[in-house]
Amino acid sequence: MPEGPEIRRAADRIGKALVGKTVEAGSWPFPSLQQADSLILGHEVLSVTSRAKAMLIRFSSGWTMYSHNQLYGRWTVHLKATDPRSNRSLRAEFLTDKHAVRLWSATDIVLVPTPEENAHPFLARLGPDVLAESVSKSDLLAHLKSKAVHRKKAATLMLDQRSFAGLGNYLRSEILHAAGVHPDDRPCDLDEATLKRWADCIKSVTVQAYEHNGTTVDLKVAEASKARGEPRRMWRHAVFCRNDRPCLNCGELVVRLRYGGRRLDYCPTCQPSSRSI
Ligand SMILES: [Zn+2]
Known part of the structure; x- marks a missing residue:
């Protein structure tokens, strides 16, 4: 399973493609993302960060997408025109003017209001993130x-x-x-x-x-x-x-x-x- 450093590197990579951009199109076939059309589509990505092994993508709608890849989830970042060619199940896709960011196979994905993200059961149980600058x-x-x-x-x-x-x-x-x-x-x-x-x-x-x-x-x-x-x-x-x-x-x-x-x-x-x- 990827550990904190690998998830933080993935957050950096995804952030380069998404932060400051508007999600112009996408698809969210995973059941817990049914509200994505109103909460993600047409909204700007404000930040992409990680906490321990969780990924947090925050949108200007005031909502955050929490995801945890566990053993099998995988993120990809491509130019929009690139065909990703994967046999994995697509869970979420974010298209900007230039890039396509996709999450595959993960099953632990949920949308939460940003002010309430720390109440998510996984995040609520976490201690200090070793990678956080605030942790000395x-x-x-x-x-x-x-x-x-x-x-x-x-x-x-x-x-x-x-x-x-x-x-x-x-x-x-x-x-x-x-x-x-x-x-x-x-x-x-x-x-x-x-x-x-x-x-x-x-x-x-x-x-x-x-x-x-x-x-x-x-x-x-x-x-x-x-x-x-x-x-x-x-x-x-x-x-x-x-x-x-x-x-x-x-x-x-x-x-x-x-x-x-x-x-x-x-x-x-x-x-x-x-x-x-
Ligand atoms: Zn030795």
Whole structure:
């Protein structure tokens, strides 16, 4: 599933095509979009943004289209004249003077009045969006030290959208590796310096993934690997999906664990358990 950085990049791409433009035509075959002809058609797109893994498109009618792609939804942006040729089911189509923006296959789509968008059940349950500029590293540190979470395992905490909205599987593995935190450690097991490093990495790894197309490994390591002609899957991440291969930091073999059926890859050398020391 795309994580916060991928959805934010998609929002940027869609925003370039739509913001400031009037929706001149389109189709909205999805049942929850029946009011689109009056609430979208002929209205200007004011903004396109994301919150965690949700996309929000706001219109001058005072309404917002909320959508969540889950595993299968997909956005496309084309010039209006381009035939998109997709076997997927079209859910929403926005045509401006130049572009065609389409949403395919998603099933979690709804129109809500813009002032009420935070009351949407998914958004109402979200904690601070890690990518939001208003969320600082010290905010993240304060949350890690809060009573609400200080006895939760790192592996659980990193996917808790009420704590760190927008993180998913690959960011979980990569943040914990960058911070040197064992997935079974809890904030209460760690010293101040480690907690601070963990909070810093939650922000910096996620922001780097947003700015560098999902690359979470140290950028110098990525450049060196690229220069050797290695494929992206070899250098995109430091540990995620590198199980049974050498850790890019220390050479130890990366180990795959599962928590609630979801994979987590980690390096036993870079991420020793604080609980066994
Ligand atoms: Zn390592």
